Each structure stands twice: as C-alpha cells, then as structure tokens.
Amino acid sequence: MIIDCHTHHPAPDAKAVISTSPVGFRPSEGQAWSVGLHPWDLDLFCDSSFRIKEEIWSELVMAAAAPGVVAIGECGIDMVRGGLLAAQMLAFRKQALLAERLRKPLVIHSVKAHDIIVGLKRDINPQMPWVIHGFRYKPSIAEMYLKEGCYLSFGEKFNTDSLLITPHDKLLAETDESALPIEEIISRLESASGRPLREQIIDNSKIFRINNI
Numbered sequence: 001m002i003i004d005c006h007t008h009h010p011a012p013d014a015k016a017v018i019s020t021s022p023v024g025f026r027p028s029e030g031q032a033w034s035v036g037l038h039p040w041d042l043d044l045f046c047d048s049s050f051r052i053k054e055e056i057w058s059e060l061v062m063a064a065a066a067p068g069v070v071a072i073g074e075c076g077i078d079m080v081r082g083g084l085l086a087a088q089m090l091a092f093r094k095q096a097l098l099a100e101r102l103r104k105p106l107v108i109h110s111v112k113a114h115d116i117i118v119g120l121k122r123d124i125n126p127q128m129p130w131v132i133h134g135f136r137y138k139p140s141i142a143e144m145y146l147k148e149g150c151y152l153s154f155g156e157k158f159n160t161d162s163l164l165i166t167p168h169d170k171l172l173a174e175t176d177e178s179a180l181p182i183e184e185i186i187s188r189l190e191s192a193s194g195r196p197l198r199e200q201i202i203d204n205s206k207i208f209r210i211n212n213i
C-alpha cells in the first residue's frame, strides 16, 4: 500500500515511493522506487552535445525495468534551475517514452514550464499516468494539467484553492524533502479541503504498483 508517492528520504518505507537517480538506486525487498534523471542534474548526466551519456542511459533503463521500480522520474523541466532548455526537453521526452515502453507512470518536476509540459503531453499522448509532483501553483495552472488528465501530488506547501478544484480521483500526496511525516501532510490537506482524503489518496496511489509489468 503506497500513500506517499514521492520522497527523497532514503530510509526504507513500505508506504512511500523513494525517488532517486539510477546511480542511487538500491533495490530492496518490498520497497517501491521511482528512478529518473532530475533536471537539476543534467549537467552530470549529459555529454557536451547535451545528450544523455550512454552509460547513464543504460543504467537508467536497467534500473527502470526492475520490479521494485513503480514509476519513472522524477524528471521534468525547470526554467529556473534546470540549465539549457533543449537538453531538458530531450531528456524529458526520452524518459517519458521509456515510461510508456515499460508501462509505468511518470513523476514530473515542473517549474515555470507548464505550457511546455502540456505541449509535450499532447505531442506524446501517453497511455501511462503523468503525475505533477510538489504541486503548489494557482488554480489556473492546476486546471491546465487536470484538463490533460494529469494527477496532482500535494506536499507540505500547497495552494488551497488548487487543492479544492482537484477531483478526488486525481489527487496524490507526498513528503518530497519535507521533514513532516506523510500522515501530517495528509491531515493538513484534509483540514484545508474540509474533507477526508486519506483513503482516496491510498486508492489513487494504486497507479504505483510493485511488479506492475
């Protein structure tokens, strides 16, 4: 049972999906992982022509196919800290296609790149769920993603109006880098929205299934 769809805390937690690069992937029994290339780290993972280095890509493909890996990501586009846009788009598209090939959801980091992510979604037309993680933007941005069928994952910082317009079946929760436990984050989401959310979040998190291939 997953309840925290995205964390960077490395401690084993059977209720969380631990997000890491292929370099930090340490498979262990019963632990769910998502593996991907974060836009902040592309300088490390790409060569001088901005393509993902071959050895990194094969490490990612190998890790991504492991049964404990329940999603690809986080990957994404960050217009503030992410470096050259063309390189970010190439890396993102490649990972989105890998998620399709392996039939696993995609966990997305998007900072000031909402139009670009929506454009890529229309272009790629994925069958697998796309999850916008750490969603803290205003309702008009939430609507953009929801219209495209994306899931929104809320963490410690969130916009209450956006939470209120997110349909029950598209809502996820995460700790990311927060020191707060997931149960505390969920109870803050519940008091902000005035409705119970925990069971629904667990149900929605079934998109992340160990051995889902």
Ligand SMILES: [Zn+2]
Binding pocket: 006, 008, 019, 074, 176, 177
């Ligand atoms: Zn993260």
